[in-house]
Amino acid sequence: MSNTVVVTSGKGGVGKTTVTASMGFALAARGVNTLLIDGDVGLNNLDVALGMENRAAYDMADVMTGKCRVAQAILQVPGYPLYIMPSAHAVYSEQIKAGDFRALIARLGGSFDYILIDCPAGIEGGFHRAVSASEYAIVVTTPHVSAVRDADKVITLLSGYELRGISLIVNRVRGDLLARGETLEPKEISRLLRYPLLGVIPEDDEITVCSQLGRIGMAESSSRAAFEMAVGNMLTGEGRIYDPTAKYRGIIGALRSHFRRRA
Ligand SMILES: Nc1ncnc2c1ncn2[C@@H]1O[C@H](COP(=O)(O)OP(=O)(O)O)[C@@H](O)[C@H]1O
Numbered sequence: 001m002s003n004t005v006v007v008t009s010g011k012g013g014v015g016k017t018t019v020t021a022s023m024g025f026a027l028a029a030r031g032v033n034t035l036l037i038d039g040d041v042g043l044n045n046l047d048v049a050l051g052m053e054n055r056a057a058y059d060m061a062d063v064m065t066g067k068c069r070v071a072q073a074i075l076q077v078p079g080y081p082l083y084i085m086p087s088a089h090a091v092y093s094e095q096i097k098a099g100d101f102r103a104l105i106a107r108l109g110g111s112f113d114y115i116l117i118d119c120p121a122g123i124e125g126g127f128h129r130a131v132s133a134s135e136y137a138i139v140v141t142t143p144h145v146s147a148v149r150d151a152d153k154v155i156t157l158l159s160g161y162e163l164r165g166i167s168l169i170v171n172r173v174r175g176d177l178l179a180r181g182e183t184l185e186p187k188e189i190s191r192l193l194r195y196p197l198l199g200v201i202p203e204d205d206e207i208t209v210c211s212q213l214g215r216i217g218m219a220e221s222s223s224r225a226a227f228e229m230a231v232g233n234m235l236t237g238e239g240r241i242y243d244p245t246a247k248y249r250g251i252i253g254a255l256r257s258h259f260r261r262r263a
């Protein structure tokens, strides 16, 4: 039986699709058989993020309506045990019932170690369907006060479901601001929201998920390392959290010594 994890947030644009795709890559890089389901119906952005949009002949609605077999609506990311099921188009998505979606996930459960569902924000349709089919939830937020406030609201919604665990990913953390105390501390966010941190992901220009395709295991980007730690926490509970300030402490240290020398 696989672990089903819904990736959600209080507001859109905080990085759910990025987190889903990157966690998927990091899991697959460890040899974990992973299926990503685009539950963010209507936008199709998971397959676009993965550069796979032109390969999809069928989607979730086709499976639901019996137009194709489940296996025909699942695409493999070449070279990795990573699979994706594209979302249904908006017109059909409304018709997909939570019970049918749950049954589909249960059916797929035997074939994958992990199923990650990229879910719309709590306020949008499709949230209920995705959450009610999941055992665990990851709430993605940024360190901005408004995002944290909305994360709190979605956590309230999640508490109405029988989940086995909720954890947080704080995304787009700027190490320079954090080092200067100018942004909310991820640990403080976890304390405010009363759920544990699964990971801290730095602001990273390299993040366009598409560009990560085929680059697994190659040049280290800071977000790659951060996602690997988050996946380690998910698999083994090892509790390693990326420190976005480390780099900046180094630079600040170097600048300090530079000015000291000149004084
Ligand atoms: N850690 C990050 N560093 C830099 N850009 C990021 C990061 N996470 C997400 N982004 C960018 O933010 C935008 C929104 O991310 P996305 O994953 O699509 O959010 P959502 O799915 O929650 O709407 C995208 O352009 C994405 O590339």
Ligand SMILES: [Mg+2]
Binding pocket: 016, 017, 018, 040, 045
């Ligand atoms: Mg998205």
